[in-house]
Amino acid sequence: MHITIVSPDLYEQYSDLLTQMHCLRAMIFRSRMGWDVAVSDGEERDRYDGLRPTYVLAVDDGDRVAGCARLLPASGPTMLECSFRKLLANESLSPHSGMVESSRFCVDTSLEVGRGEGQLHLATLTMFAGIIEWSITNGYTEIVTATDLRFERILKRAGWPMTRLGKPAPIGNTMAVAGSLPADRASFERVRPPDYHSTIAEHAVTSAMSAA
Template identity: 35%
Template sequence: MELIYGKTMTISPEAERSIAAYRHKVFIELLGWDMPVQDGFERDQFDHEDTVYVMARNDSGAVCGCARLLPTTSPYLLSEVFPQLLNGVTPPCSPEVWELSRFATVDFSAQTTNAMSQFSSEICVELLHASIHCAYQHGAKRLITVSPLGIERLLRRMGVHAHRAGPPMTIDGHHIYACWIEIDEITIKALDALSEKTYDFTDMASGRHSIQD
């Protein structure tokens, strides 16, 4: 599996289109979410030049996972579309808090593909691990995310330090909630133990980092 990440302007146009087409297949065709669509691509107002993407490709080169990272110092999905999930608390606005959104790990080349596979594939650990490391590289100490309620059980099984930012709600027929993911020793050790890669978070103060295959 190959992991690619970068801002809109640094990844290739082909990679950006692949992510948008993949998101359409997952969120529109598979999950039936009501989202902006144009010519088979799923994009919204939060896909812009400062957006950071993480993409996973399988051995055949097909996209099998994606994630989107946004700083909370600019408008983001939770603050603009789902602030009610915070139960009256002001949405975070800090360079140390980033939003994780459009996270999916469906491998359409697999023999079975269903709605639950959005988060149940083996790719999930690697993509989450890479996404957390990428956010950390940009100064994040915490992630906030709008997620289906099922992700709560998955994060708990992984051992990730995650907790609710507000009670779950049903919006447009989907059971979702706002979730904090702490970028701390608990999360890092849990993902290191499950992952095929080891990301170096040891020098948190200086921000230095490396990846070991």
């Protein structure tokens, strides 16, 4: 399993993976979790997908998307500021240039590959490492997100505890909470699976050459 980064300039190249990602989001958020999300032709999308985010994908050896997350600079429109403001203390995020928002994180834990007895799924840890690595590579030091209390416990169990940005509150049928996560080398080393591999460094080199 490896991390593939799909930035806006790579949407067309990785269109098949993005279709899989939107289908996975529909399956997880609508079918499994019962969230009130918009699904069309089996794919879940929202208005934040129209803001040209970067997607982090965990892809297995069969080219199946096993996990995904969406990253947007916190300086622009974000889910926390626009959709989940009530989760923030004083209903304010106070974004800075080193802050990025992660949203629509999900993992297909039904996949047999990556199952470990008593351990977090390989795709979950791979996604955590990929998000941190991408953030560090792109100059971000802080990752903010809205999640539920169950996932907050998973983050702590992985060794990447979240600092709450407000009190938990009900969102739909779940108890949600906003939080901040560090994007640093120590966190990356704690969550990184032994066989972790990504295209992040390769993508950074290619982008730098293109800009030269």
